[in-house]
Amino acid sequence: QQQVKQSPQSLIVQKGGISIINCAYENTAFDYFPWYQQFPGKGPALLIAIRPDVSEKKEGRFTISFNKSAKQFSLHIMDSQPGDSATYFCAASEPGGSYIPTFGRGTSLIVHP
Amino acid sequence: ETGVTQSPTHLIKTRGQQVTLRCSSQSGHNTVSWYQQALGQGPQFIFQYYREEENGRGNFPPRFSGLQFPNYSSELNVNALELDDSALYLCASRPDRASTEAFFGQGTRLTVV
Numbered sequence: 412q413q414q415v416k417q418s419p420q421s422l423i424v425q426k427g428g429i430s431i432i433n434c435a436y437e438n439t440a441f442d443y444f445p446w447y448q449q450f451p452g453k454g455p456a457l458l459i460a461i462r463p464d465v466s467e468k469k470e471g472r473f474t475i476s477f478n479k480s481a482k483q484f485s486l487h488i489m490d491s492q493p494g495d496s497a498t499y500f501c502a503a504s505e506p507g508g509s510y511i512p513t514f515g516r517g518t519s520l521i522v523h524p
Numbered sequence: 525e526t527g528v529t530q531s532p533t534h535l536i537k538t539r540g541q542q543v544t545l546r547c548s549s550q551s552g553h554n555t556v557s558w559y560q561q562a563l564g565q566g567p568q569f570i571f572q573y574y575r576e577e578e579n580g581r582g583n584f585p586p587r588f589s590g591l592q593f594p595n596y597s598s599e600l601n602v603n604a605l606e607l608d609d610s611a612l613y614l615c616a617s618r619p620d621r622a623s624t625e626a627f628f629g630q631g632t633r634l635t636v637v
Binding site: 443445453454456457508509510512514515516 | 564566569579616618624626627628630631
């Protein structure tokens with residue numbers, strides 16, 4: 412049973428475009444929703460995270476949009492750059508689970524110059 | 525402040541053998557989790573240690589076992605290796621089990637032949 416569903420599996424955008432990755436979850440006990448960025452040969456690194464008490468969080472070119480009623484959240488990368496080319500994972504965790512993240516399957520993003 | 529370090533970086537083992545992977549947690553972090561990341565997939569939670577005690581376990585068989593030492597470093601042991609155990613094994617540390625952000629190491633790439 413996949414608790415966090417992520418789409419698309421891969422994404423190609425042009426430099427300067429907007430990259431959008433979507434995730435949906437089932438467990439209503441989740442209350443922390445991070446996005447991780449992973450470059451080849453590296454471990455995932457936290458990019459940005461949100462709690463369900465806000466609908467949007469922005470950090471630089473990265474924005475999380477959160478829809479609690481639909482149990483969906485998304486990552487928007489504005490003005491995408493070739494250096495953003497990486498694999499992105501959404502995740503979700505809950506206090507009852509000691510905040511151990513459950514990951515989506517990942518989205519491979521390629522930004523063409 | 526040093527980050528999470530894992531050793532070895534790469535490893536090739538034969539089916540049926542046993543393997544030990546090591547992780548040094550980030551300074552001041554008492555909680556360590558291990559993940560298995562198959563090619564093209566998101567990290568799957570194996571287990572977590574908090575102050576030397578197992579504090580959560582994912583859906584992995586008992587031949588996956590671990591330890592956490594008094595300095596909070598950790599080991600992952602896998603017995604009777606199978607071909608499907610080939611994956612990137614990630615270690616992540618957190619300041620405390622109630623902390624939300626996980627800091628990942630670069631991983632150990634295990635190949636079972």
